Amino acid sequence: GIQVEQSPPDLILQEGANSTLRCNFSDSVNNLQWFHQNPWGQLINLFYIPSGTKQNGRLSATTVATERYSLLYISSSQTTDSGVYFCAVFMNNNAGNMLTFGGGTRLMVKP
Amino acid sequence: ETGVTQSPTHLIKTRGQQVTLRCSSQSGHNTVSWYQQALGQGPQFIFQYYREEENGRGNFPPRFSGLQFPNYSSELNVNALELDDSALYLCASSFGGSPLHFGNGTRLTVT
Numbered sequence: 001g002i003q004v005e006q007s008p009p010d011l012i013l014q015e016g017a018n019s020t021l022r023c024n025f026s027d028s029v030n031n032l033q034w035f036h037q038n039p040w041g042q043l044i045n046l047f048y049i050p051s052g053t054k055q056n057g058r059l060s061a062t063t064v065a066t067e068r069y070s071l072l073y074i075s076s077s078q079t080t081d082s083g084v085y086f087c088a089v090f091m092n093n094n095a096g097n098m099l100t101f102g103g104g105t106r107l108m109v110k111p
Numbered sequence: 112e113t114g115v116t117q118s119p120t121h122l123i124k125t126r127g128q129q130v131t132l133r134c135s136s137q138s139g140h141n142t143v144s145w146y147q148q149a150l151g152q153g154p155q156f157i158f159q160y161y162r163e164e165e166n167g168r169g170n171f172p173p174r175f176s177g178l179q180f181p182n183y184s185s186e187l188n189v190n191a192l193e194l195d196d197s198a199l200y201l202c203a204s205s206f207g208g209s210p211l212h213f214g215n216g217t218r219l220t221v222t
Contacts, residue, residue: 004153030208031208033210033211035213040215041148041201041215041216041218042213042216043154043201043216045210045211045212045213048210086153086154088153088154098156098159098167098169099144099146099154099203099211100156101153101154101155102153103153104152104153
C-alpha cells in the first residue's frame, strides 16, 4: 500500500517562530488533507489540497503532486498551535475512499 | 450545521467483552468511515459505509463490524475485545468527494 512519511517527527518552537512541516507519499493520490489534532484528540481539518497552494490566516499549504510531497507552513506560531499535525492521502481503490495517515509531527510551541 | 458526534467519549471494558460505539454524521453527509488510533500513531482505516453497506475495509479482523442506518448514523461493534484494541476510535463523515470531517472520538480502554 501507499506509504506516507512526515518530517520532522517532533518540533519545539519558541512562540513567534515560523516552521515548515513536510509530507512525502509514495504513489499518486486523489487528494490530500492536513489535520491538527489537539490534546483532547479532536482532528481538525486544516487544508484539503490535491495540488497548488492554499492559505488560511497564519497557515498555508502547498502540494506538488507530480513530485509526491506536500508542505505545511506555520508562521508566527502561538502556543495554541501545539499538538500533532497529520497529513493524510486520499485514494479511491478497492478498500473504498480511505485516508492513509502519516505518523504525524508533534509540535510544541513554548511561550 | 451539526458536526460529527460520537458516543460515548470514554469507555472501559474487560478483555473478551463486546463493545458498541456510535456516530452521527454531519448533516448532509451520506458516507461514514471509522478509524482506530493507537497511542502515538496516526489513525488507521477500519471500514467505510455508504448507503447502509460496507464498501471498503482496511486490515482489521472480522470481529470488527459495523452498521449504517437510514439516517446515515453508524455503529462500530468489536467482539472478543483484546488488550491491543485499546485506542481512540474516530468516526468521519463525508459526501461525495468532499473532505472527511472527524468527530471527537471514543477512547476505549481494555483491561
